[in-house]
Amino acid sequence: MSGVPEGEVLVRGSGPLLLGVRHHGPGSARAVRAALRAAAPRVVLIEGPPEADALIPLAADKEMRPPVALLAHVVDEPGRSAFWPLAEFSPEWVAIRWALDHGVPARFIDLPATHTLAWGREESLSGDPWEDRPSDRSEEGAEDLSGDSESPSHAVRIDPLGVLAETAGYDDPERWWEDVVEHRGGAGVGADPFAPFAVLEEAMGALREAFGAWGHDRDLVREAYMRLQVRAAQREFGDDVAVVCGAWHVPALRQKSTVGADRALLKGLPKAKADLTWVPWTHRRLARVSGYGAGIDSPGWYGHLFGAPDRPIERWMTKVARLLRDEDRSVSSAHVIEAVRLADTLAAMRGRPLPGLTETTDAVRAVMCEGSDVPLSLVRDQLVVGDVLGEVPESAPAVPLQRDLARLQRRLRLKPEALERELELDLRKETDAERSRLLHRLRLLSVEWGEPTASRGSTGTFRETWWLRWEPELSVRVAEAGVWGTTVLAAATAKAEADAVAAPSLADVTALAERCLLAELPDALPVVMRVLADRAALDADVGHLAQALPALVRSLRYGDVRGTDTHALTDVAAGLAERVFVGLPPACAALDAEAAEDMRRHVDAVHGAVGLLGETGTVSPDGPPPSAGIRGRWHSALRVLAGRDTVPGVIRGRAVRLLLDEGELAQDEAARLMGLVLSPGTAPGDAAAWIEGFVGGGSGGGMLLVHDERLLGMVDAWLAGVPAEAFTDVLPLLRRTFSAYEAGVRRTLGELVRRGPGARGSRAVATSGMPGFAPDLDLERADAVLPVLSLLLGLDESDDDNLVEAAR
Structure with missing residues (x-):
């Protein structure tokens, strides 16, 4: 070998320099660097897919920062992919950088990705070769080392690192590796930088002899291919060849084998057209806790030791x-x-x-x-x-969709980061609105870069809050989404149209319509709306219709803030609401307790949707808004629910409460209906369910009882008169209802019950005879609230008179 310092004693055999390493081992990386510096080979061969040889020069780009990974995916099936991750302390990365820095050719010699991705389609290969196949895990992962190549499923799985550590008297393989490699300074210390590799090769040879010469059919094929590549390099460069590969493979590369025998193992391998590129990787994804089989427990610690x-x-x-x-x-x-x-x-x-x-x-x-x-x-x-995220240069090959996404990320200043962070968006600002559209479009493409969450301190539709975190797997998702289009907009539009046709339920289609509006996909919306109208016309399940209506009506609100045309949704929403109004009373008959509770939630959702649908209507100069008729028909449906004995009590109670809140039912009438249901002729269980529907479900029923002692007195009197044999059946339901109230409300109710009805002694009781109510509006007390209300609404003094009139 050339390049040997004068006076230095090197101990190595003839033939190529085989450097068996531990993937992502900083000690191995230092040893490789020292051995290459001492041997100065004319070519460096590295375990990896040969199709990536053209990508090796990019490792010297100033914008390339590990950890990164080689990503290979099938062109026609991007979901079938494989990764070859490399950190700064990975021996393979050190070998690549040494070769580039010294002008020496570097080549990958593992089995080509075209075979790796096609081999065993029924096994749904996804991930990276060092992870999925035990024999590629080198010293780190479980090895498949049986001698039965015909039955890999019955193979004996061992951890070579663990066997060596146990032989040395260690119970922790990581601690053994630290003591013998990391803490000894690698191979760069001492007179012979090749000695550690010779020792490791001898140990692996003994393990392969003891547990079998191979652990998986693929080992034989991959090692045969690597031997052929080493021979080809020797013909070109002589013995000035250095090979960096997993230590487990070194004995196989050293063994004598004929070219014919190796080629026979490669005959007839399946093929698939593959594309390769560099993608960013993370320290967290290198950790074993992430599920990466060839990972390490502490990538941040190893990076520190190496640096x-x-x-x-x-x-x-x-x-x-x-x-x-x-x-x-x-x-x-x-x-x-x-x-x-x-x-x-x-x-x-x-x-x-x-x-x-x-x-x-x-x-x-x-x-x-x-x-x-x-x-x-x-x-x-x-x-x-750690959360270190690598970077790759813009010149790296990428699918068109990835390039468009990178362009949008730069323009919108949304840098992919491994560390989770919160992003607050104000949709009234154009840049924030574009960011929102991008994140929603990516979610439609299953690229879950951002996750929406509830905004703090704001309930308006103009604000969104996202949690962003870029994971390496999202690069695969982008490649998969590339089949839908070359830009994010085109791909999201095509994906939404396909999802609409394939949606399993009406609620899924309405949710998709909402997402299309959020993502601003005007070309996809007509297709989604056509499917929605067809599904709504054919679906006779009121529960499905009631579940679909809220999402559809919510979508109508986004037109104000986002400038999206939502007129196409209005007719569908109105027709869907009409079908719910007609079908809801019959659908609520003869339900068991669980089904009744589900239907009660549907009633609440429809009620909220009708309110929002009213907000979207436009006021005609000659009459009321078109939503007035919808509200009126909904109130009629609620009256039917409230008065029909076949409807479960929890639904009847909720219908009465909603009518009361809307001002469609007088207080006296509500009290009369409660009195009827709490009469001795009604079963205690049904009465308790009615009360739960009336004051439960987080609808502010506690404050209603606090301020209307008539209703509280009726509930109290009924509960006191429940027969002992029925009390134990009623109590859990009532306890669930009242336990949902805030602590202050529960305390106030308890004090009122303890004092007894009419104990407040207020002027209202004396003058009206009705606890908690006065005969007329107390204008003096009402006027005291107006200044605070003006501040909350942002009104000036000129608006005070109008506010007073509106309040009265």
């Missing part, structure tokens, strides 16, 4: 202290010093050359976290694992 120039423990403790201070915890320099001392002491007591993650974690818990695991969990999440 720290010296004194890694002291630097780590400083990072921890900074994080805890940012969380307003009191951590001083003295804490850092004591934590370092404790970690060193623990390492000495446990016979370790240097403190590892276990010792540093124990020291942080004892000194900086005062024995608590709560702040320690933050350290694990933010530092030990």
